[in-house]
Amino acid sequence: MLTAIYPGSFDPVTLGHWDLIQRAEKLVGHLVVAVLHNPTKRPAFSVAERVDFLRELVQPYPNVEVTSFHGLLVDFARERNAQCIIRGVRAFSDFEYEFQMALMNRKLHSDLETLFLMPKEEFSVLSSRMVREVGSMGGDISGFVPAHLCERIAARLKDSGAYV
Numbered sequence: 207m208l209t210a211i212y213p214g215s216f217d218p219v220t221l222g223h224w225d226l227i228q229r230a231e232k233l234v235g236h237l238v239v240a241v242l243h244n245p246t247k248r249p250a251f252s253v254a255e256r257v258d259f260l261r262e263l264v265q266p267y268p269n270v271e272v273t274s275f276h277g278l279l280v281d282f283a284r285e286r287n288a289q290c291i292i293r294g295v296r297a298f299s300d301f302e303y304e305f306q307m308a309l310m311n312r313k314l315h316s317d318l319e320t321l322f323l324m325p326k327e328e329f330s331v332l333s334s335r336m337v338r339e340v341g342s343m344g345g346d347i348s349g350f351v352p353a354h355l356c357e358r359i360a361a362r363l364k365d366s367g368a369y370v
Contacts, residue, residue: 208290209288210292231269241274251362341363
């Protein structure tokens, strides 16, 4: 059974993330959606909140697990006996960065493969950063985040004014 990890900050989870989760879970036996705890960033949502949002989304998918991690992704992959990393690529600029990360991960863990997935076309320009910016200014984010999470995400972003 192939175990894959889909890592990210998911701050907040977008329809692009959700699209990739739904597509990736069909390709692997077990998908671990892993929220990165990055102490160098100031997220709009806590790690626990992001994990909770994602767990709500994946509840109907028994082969998808949501957790968090810190440190190197390759170390987390070893702990979880994962064979594959799932990464989303929206544009060529994403690919260049992701390609460099995949090569570094391969140097650190030679048996770990990276699978690049492109989101649906309508999500190709969507990013958490853009959602944070629009939401913090009171804009409508309903077309960018999962419908049942929209009110909670929008309220937090508007209250925080944080879009960095």
